[in-house]
Amino acid sequence: xxxKLAIDCMGGDHGVSVTVPAAISFLSSHGDAEVVLVGLRDxxxxxxxxxxxxxxxxxxxxxATEVITMDDPVEVALRKKKxxxxxxxxxxxxxxxxxxxxxxxxxxxxxxxSRYVLKTLEGIERPAIATTIPNEQGWGTTVLDxxxxxxxxxxxxxxxxxxxxxxxxxxxxxxxxxxxxxNIGEEVIKGNDVVKRAGELLRASELNFYGNVEGNDIFKGTxxxxxxxxxxxxxxxxxSEGLAKMIGNMIKEEFTRSWFTRLLAGLAMPVLxxxxxxxxxxxxxxxxxxGLRGLVVKSHGSADAHAxxxxxxxxxxxxxxxxxxxxxQAFANKSGxxxxxxxxxxxAQDSSPSPHAA
Amino acid sequence: xxxKLAIDCMGGDHGVSVTVPAAISFLSSHGDAEVVLVGLRDxxxxxxxxxxxxxxxxxxxxxATEVITMDDPVEVALRKKKxxxxxxxxxxxxxxxxxxxxxxxxxxxxxxxSRYVLKTLEGIERPAIATTIPNEQGWGTTVLDxxxxxxxxxxxxxxxxxxxxxxxxxxxxxxxxxxxxxNIGEEVIKGNDVVKRAGELLRASELNFYGNVEGNDIFKGTxxxxxxxxxxxxxxxxxSEGLAKMIGNMIKEEFTRSWFTRLLAGLAMPVLxxxxxxxxxxxxxxxxxxGLRGLVVKSHGSADAHAxxxxxxxxxxxxxxxxxxxxxQAFANKSGxxxxxxxxxxxAQDSSPSPHAA
Numbered sequence: 232x233x234x235k236l237a238i239d240c241m242g243g244d245h246g247v248s249v250t251v252p253a254a255i256s257f258l259s260s261h262g263d264a265e266v267v268l269v270g271l272r273d274x275x276x277x278x279x280x281x282x283x284x285x286x287x288x289x290x291x292x293x294x295a296t297e298v299i300t301m302d303d304p305v306e307v308a309l310r311k312k313k314x315x316x317x318x319x320x321x322x323x324x325x326x327x328x329x330x331x332x333x334x335x336x337x338x339x340x341x342x343x344x345s346r347y348v349l350k351t352l353e354g355i356e357r358p359a360i361a362t363t364i365p366n367e368q369g370w371g372t373t374v375l376d377x378x379x380x381x382x383x384x385x386x387x388x389x390x391x392x393x394x395x396x397x398x399x400x401x402x403x404x405x406x407x408x409x410x411x412x413x414n415i416g417e418e419v420i421k422g423n424d425v426v427k428r429a430g431e432l433l434r435a436s437e438l439n440f441y442g443n444v445e446g447n448d449i450f451k452g453t454x455x456x457x458x459x460x461x462x463x464x465x466x467x468x469x470x471s472e473g474l475a476k477m478i479g480n481m482i483k484e485e486f487t488r489s490w491f492t493r494l495l496a497g498l499a500m501p502v503l504x505x506x507x508x509x510x511x512x513x514x515x516x517x518x519x520x521x522g523l524r525g526l527v528v529k530s531h532g533s534a535d536a537h538a539x540x541x542x543x544x545x546x547x548x549x550x551x552x553x554x555x556x557x558x559x560q561a562f563a564n565k566s567g568x569x570x571x572x573x574x575x576x577x578x579a580q581d582s583s584p585s586p587h588a589a
Numbered sequence: 590x591x592x593k594l595a596i597d598c599m600g601g602d603h604g605v606s607v608t609v610p611a612a613i614s615f616l617s618s619h620g621d622a623e624v625v626l627v628g629l630r631d632x633x634x635x636x637x638x639x640x641x642x643x644x645x646x647x648x649x650x651x652x653a654t655e656v657i658t659m660d661d662p663v664e665v666a667l668r669k670k671k672x673x674x675x676x677x678x679x680x681x682x683x684x685x686x687x688x689x690x691x692x693x694x695x696x697x698x699x700x701x702x703s704r705y706v707l708k709t710l711e712g713i714e715r716p717a718i719a720t721t722i723p724n725e726q727g728w729g730t731t732v733l734d735x736x737x738x739x740x741x742x743x744x745x746x747x748x749x750x751x752x753x754x755x756x757x758x759x760x761x762x763x764x765x766x767x768x769x770x771x772n773i774g775e776e777v778i779k780g781n782d783v784v785k786r787a788g789e790l791l792r793a794s795e796l797n798f799y800g801n802v803e804g805n806d807i808f809k810g811t812x813x814x815x816x817x818x819x820x821x822x823x824x825x826x827x828x829s830e831g832l833a834k835m836i837g838n839m840i841k842e843e844f845t846r847s848w849f850t851r852l853l854a855g856l857a858m859p860v861l862x863x864x865x866x867x868x869x870x871x872x873x874x875x876x877x878x879x880g881l882r883g884l885v886v887k888s889h890g891s892a893d894a895h896a897x898x899x900x901x902x903x904x905x906x907x908x909x910x911x912x913x914x915x916x917x918q919a920f921a922n923k924s925g926x927x928x929x930x931x932x933x934x935x936x937a938q939d940s941s942p943s944p945h946a947a
């Protein structure tokens with residue numbers, strides 16, 4: 232099976248100068264992949280020419296005449312720029328012309344456009360943004376939601392867990408990935424009301440629920456999946472990014488302080504390189520928009536070609552492993568989830584497979 | 590003026606073997622300090638003897654017959670163990686026999702006992718936990734709340750900002766410290782409802798309000814103070830701790846991988862030592878319980894003597910610089926804050942000094 236990947240070439244801080252080379256490089260290591268390059272033809276073709284890929288048999292260029300900028304409000308993305316590279320790329324997925332879409336465009340716009348064009352899967356009220364964060368186990372912890380839903384009901388957190396479970400099961404080949412509910416560990420307060428009720432739903436569900444986890448468990452790798460609302464997830468992710476950057480800067484500062492430390496840095500290069508490879512944020516680039524009737528991956532806006540290629544890989548892996556089919560199956564077994572969230576009384580607590588599936 | 594510090598000697602993972610040496614070491618570098626060592630006399634005195642400090646002129650031992658364990662529920666701390674070292678130490682502050690109390694005991698118990706014994710200051714509905722987090726500016730960002738209040742009203746966030754402002758103003762000698770409101774930056778969702786309303790209150794207040802900040806701004810040092818609810822603050826803090834630990838472990842692993850990397854580590858020792866000093870979590874040990882009618886500092890339970898000494902220093906600095914008086918003054922100027930939170934309509938929006946102060 233060929234995997235077709237629609238690339239929003241105009242998105243991100245660097246546009247075609249990053250997205251096109253990343254796509255062509257990806258093709259060279261993935262013989263079963265095709266790319267659909269979406270955007271301004273006048274911008275894309277010179278890049279292809281530079282890469283001697285104008286006639287690449289696995290490249291198709293689809294024209295879009297507009298570009299959504301990083302500052303464009305959601306309304307503009309949705310109602311004004313109807314021929315944007317982002318929207319045309321997502322539409323490729325909707326129309327079955329691509330198996331996944333990858334964009335480095337602005338998150339709010341991408342989520343809104345994807346939701347509008349693709350719609351959510353049966354039983355899912357809200358899509359969520361999930362990413363993989365490196366942990367001490369050597370593999371990654373999948374965390375969601377990272378900002379699509381600032382306020383959540385307990386039922387949404389259960390749905391997020393189920394969506395992530397479907398993805399991790401097929402992409403990471405873990406049949407029963409464990410799920411942790413992000414909470415605070417102090418005895419006096421075991422979390423806010425929403426989290427307490429989400430804990431009840433998760434405990435009663437068919438999922439492999441570990442229980443509450445704390446912020447540090449994300450990096451310990453206590454569970455395969457960590458579920459939280461979009462506000463908390465966004466703050467946890469950005470705090471961690473901020474700290475990693477600060478530590479990286481400090482390491483650089485200390486090793487460039489004098490001729491002696493520079494010499495040391497030279498000698499220690501293999502060690503420092505291994506370290507930076509292990510912590511390389513590029514390797515973890517690419518957040519999945521889950522819960523939609525199609526695969527969409529969001530790359531960091533500032534990604535370089537190397538990092539953007541990882542985001543393409545994420546879309547490829549999700550398509551190749553049938554994340555959507557698995558998600559549909561996971562929710563089809565849960566009759567309760569197609570009803571609106573009604574708190575702990577909801578049918579979602581029923582963990583046995585049901586014949587009257589959605 | 591002598592600063593008297595009540596030490597809960599039995600708290601934390603290591604009890605007297607950490608708290609007593611830390612207290613004696615602190616005294617040697619602070620000639621104007623006295624310590625009140627609270628706990629089981631049979632445990633404290635052998636430690637003092639070992640340190641040749643049994644007759645130290647600036648040490649007073651106060652007996653408490655009970656110990657609150659890390660697992661004791663709040664109810665036990667409050668209602669059963671009325672002669673606990675924690676409670677007796679906090680009571681020293683209440684009775685004016687000490688200027689601040691330092692404990693490495695369990696956070697929930699310490700907050701409950703402190704609140705019960707000391708009560709909150711006029712105009713403050715809820716105490717909060719604040720700590721200083723290292724940032725790229727070389728100084729620290731004061732973040733609160735870190736877990737005392739999982740659910741907050743907008744008015745509480747305003748009060749937290751005011752409490753932190755009073756502390757930072759006198760301890761860090763910054764007359765108008767800047768205040769950031771922790772939020773998520775994606776365009777589509779500018780935070781949840783509580784944060785939006787808190788932003789309105791802060792903008793209308795007398796504080797030096799910068800606006801919204803994101804998780805990474807904590808480490809950038811964008812503002813002197815970052816305000817958030819206790820759930821978000823706790824997750825941000827623990828995520829960061831988890832990441833720092835993971836990176837530290839990776840650095841160790843990479844430098845102990847072979848005889849060559851071990852040799853490099855030996856050569857690079859001065860650099861690695863400087864790095865670890867800059868990132869030393871011990872230096873940032875000690876979270877302040879703000880909003881109470883007395884100073885209480887919570888040390889990490891796992892702190893060693895070096896780290897616990899930093900927590901003592903935090904209590905000392907707060908007492909020496911008159912944090913309580915400054916906090917009272919900050920709230921006395923705000924008539925609106927002694928009324929219950931009623932949302933954006935509250936009198937707290939009135940930023941002009943009022944004659945009918947609390």
